[in-house]
Amino acid sequence: MTFHHHTLPNGLTILGETNPAALSVAVAFWVKTGSRDETPDVSGVSHFLEHMVFKGTPRRDAFAVNRDFSRIGADNNAWTSEENTVFHAVVLPEFLPQLEDVLADILRPSLRGVDFETEKKVILDEIVRYEVQPGWAVYDQARRTFYAGHPLGNSILGTTQSISALTRDQMAAYFRRRYVAPNILAVAAGNFDWDRFVHLVGQATADWPIGDAPRTNRTEPPGAGGVHLITKPADKVSQQYVTMIAPAAPADHALGYAGALVSTVVGDYTGSRMFWALTDPGLADEAGMGIDECDGAGAYYTSFNCDPDRAAECFGIVRRLLEDVQKNGITQEEFQQAKTKVLSREVRAGERTARRMATVAKDWVYRGEYRSVDDELAAWDAVTMKDVREVLDRYPLTNQTVTAYGPLEKLT
């Protein structure tokens, strides 16, 4: 695999990892914008705009957009997070020119008023559908509570109120401000010709405007702290959902690897301390810990859901477990096992062009560098038990903000 990069005159970054042994090529336009870049009056606009991108351009209506992806057998989709909006596809190598043509075209959407109003209904339906899923509701509420006004706590979907009030012109203004060429990357990984890709992207994006789309809120929030209950009638939500958030290392932090190993030992979906303490004995239906590495900030997410009668017991177990790891660290055997797990997952993920493409993009966006699969494996391998102690001291697992969602009126 060989890495390449290039910057176009308009500021658009092109990244590529060529692998002649791959059977496909994965590409994306990666836009560095998401809900943390929104003001409250346009809450949800990044995600709504992602939908609108598929509704057509001066050259293609929505039918033609879908048809032109289908014709080339593209596996295409898009997603919006707090920090990125990504339009991606995988195709067989021979279809790359047609794919770039349609993908670049839709990134300059018409945002027609009639499509805007139709899609608004779809988004409002989506908000209602998500709100009644307790797993999503507790995640959204827990983040809002933990971040306490920091823009990383902004909702990706927005609210019924913000979306209802949003106008087509507000969306167009957001688009003009955030979808400027220097804020976008064109990325490819797999079997393709680099020079040809640069040429294709250069041609298709030549008239994209330059401009400055800074992110000025890159601070590390301390977390609100405390235990927050959101009580729902038992006939609406029968299980108790608990999500705990603690500050963790940001995406570009040297201790990120050690933090991820701690999270694996404590809360991997199988074989972790939480698995043995909660999932295996059937105390909780689901239990686990993950890490969210963001731009300038990071967070550990510890969550479980269980029968309300067992919530206090489970909560006590999790708190004691976190206190124990915080005080005594992890064992050499746990450390080694977590490394093997993580290394194994990294290698397997490297077999897929779609995954390599996303990794190449993320490493560039968050760390400003390229890392091969081997670089990545070496970095995991280099983590020491001393790093684990250091990350625990710098980002204590006991520094939790707790949000509980379900029938209970108190958690302890």
Next chain:
Amino acid sequence: MTFHHHTLPNGLTILGETNPAALSVAVAFWVKTGSRDETPDVSGVSHFLEHMVFKGTPRRDAFAVNRDFSRIGADNNAWTSEENTVFHAVVLPEFLPQLEDVLADILRPSLRGVDFETEKKVILDEIVRYEVQPGWAVYDQARRTFYAGHPLGNSILGTTQSISALTRDQMAAYFRRRYVAPNILAVAAGNFDWDRFVHLVGQATADWPIGDAPRTNRTEPPGAGGVHLITKPADKVSQQYVTMIAPAAPADHALGYAGALVSTVVGDYTGSRMFWALTDPGLADEAGMGIDECDGAGAYYTSFNCDPDRAAECFGIVRRLLEDVQKNGITQEEFQQAKTKVLSREVRAGERTARRMATVAKDWVYRGEYRSVDDELAAWDAVTMKDVREVLDRYPLTNQTVTAYGPLEKLT
């Protein structure tokens, strides 16, 4: 990629596709048994037994089983269908010996009475959880109705009654009858040494019993026909779910490829006739068609869910759409587009060792042959418009058994 196969003295089949360029190796024990091989008094035993396999052996308790997978970073799981029970894992090449050791060991489970009673509660909970998911409930009911007593209509989970009544000895008897060596395949795909794999499997399974585990019910069911309504209170199920089943080509039928292309044109999740008629205009929340190729039988599944007020309209659209395709076939452009889609998906799937492993196993179990990625692509490429007409004549899309689940008391 190179294919190998070998039969052990006890009758166990070993299959392998070696690919020195792969980064991992995927393996499975593939047991040719599932819910269609059950009698009503043990309904659900295949799936329950799959769970029990992870509960320990004379050499390992449940903790040790999980620990030994975790230690080597294995991505392991299992699944049960109407026809197969499969225990699979992906690891880095150096961990293959340890993986085979634990995987072969658990295939001879202790089935301890105390574990059996604990796990029974887990299964009973799972049945209740599934029953309240309308998408699952309509699938399960539609199959039961369509198959009208044919064992392919057996429920995979079983019922609260059958699982409650099941004894440990009934499960042990089923295990002895169905988990005999000639009814099991050991399969590997990816980066591994074939001779070493045969040696490992041979050693680990040497004492597995021989025996005959035939499947005597390989008939093609005609389908019950008719429209069947299962009416639920609107406060329990707010949407209307409709599933239509029609006989299709069995897994080893030469017309299977043509049938799959028809299904792609009619009901692929994107860009298909159903997508444009129902999903894109927002008439249905979800709509699509798939094909289930089984041992000696096959079925088209056509389904949608929507607001109850729109169910009659959607149902009419689907019926007219199916009648139109049945009468007039598909266009040359649709045919070509479906081929490109399917070819593209096949190639991309071929990049993953886990997917190649499953494909190698299925081709052997259902067709008694090995097919490389290139063989597979050539087979798709060879399908003609004449084949499409032939499969429509042999398996008409209009030969539907309709099951509707939701608040409505009539569908038209």
